[in-house]
Amino acid sequence: MPIHLHPPREGLEVVRLLHWSIREFENGSRFLVGFSREIRDGRVSAAIVELDVVTRSARTASGRIYQLVGLSGSNSEAEYVFDCVAEIIGGGSGWLDVTAKLIPDCRVRKPDDLEELSVDATARLLGVPRLIVTKLIADNVLPSRIDATGYRRIRRIPTAAVLVYREILRAKQDARMGQLVDASEHADDAENETSGSTRGLRARKKVGVRKLAR
Template identity: 40%
Template sequence: MPLWKTRPVDEEPVIRLQRWRILRTDVGSEHFVGFHSDGWSGRVSSDIEQLDPAARRGVTSTGRIYVLDGPSAWHTQAEYVWKRWCIVNHIIAYQDVTLVLIPDAEEDEP
């Protein structure tokens, strides 16, 4: 399965992610990783610049707004895209910081 570039921010300013996580790379960047149901694909955001944990919304370095829908969880397509993204971007290690940044992320009903 290939990776492809996302549509420009002015064409798609808001993305809703389901089954999402927040991952921090070994270079210190943090990214939303999840399933984009509108596009039926896994998605990795650019670096997160602002996060509102209560509203479950964030803004990335491109200015795109991500809305985190439902509970956090892994999705197979999102995991695949993340692993490929790490290879392309020479990321050696990462950690899941979802519950550090949004402590109640898994309390929603699945």
């Protein structure tokens, strides 16, 4: 079975992981292992940078957001991938399954929130401060709902809406970049024209001076 690498900013930005677990190596680095719902294949993430236990989401060193779907567990394809890369990502050191340690209720089924992200996860995905996300929600740019879990009240945003808005942001950024490039080119053309005119004027002055000298 071939192993495919997923470079940063290529492929899925949000990965929904089934039959997931968290592996920790002796150097402290942690990785997600599971079965990708989208590509239907075993997957091992880049090193975990942030883990949200409440929403069961994580951000990795690649910048991707992982949604941990359903119960923790194992999958033969995921285990195969992990066995192939474990020595590389762990530097040959041993590892432990720390899923239950980090997420004690990992074997408790939670409401299906596959299509939603927390405010923090949304901010990371859009690459903006959390305050911007809350303003987008207040301005009704992004839809949201309040999920009351015990004493916690968690605001959730539909993943699809976040992905659509991210594309809008990228389109605006590309448009601004195009405008800056055009403005820069026009400025260069104007400078060249001015420089050419100045050289011509200087040349005419020199000719006039030579005539006077005669």
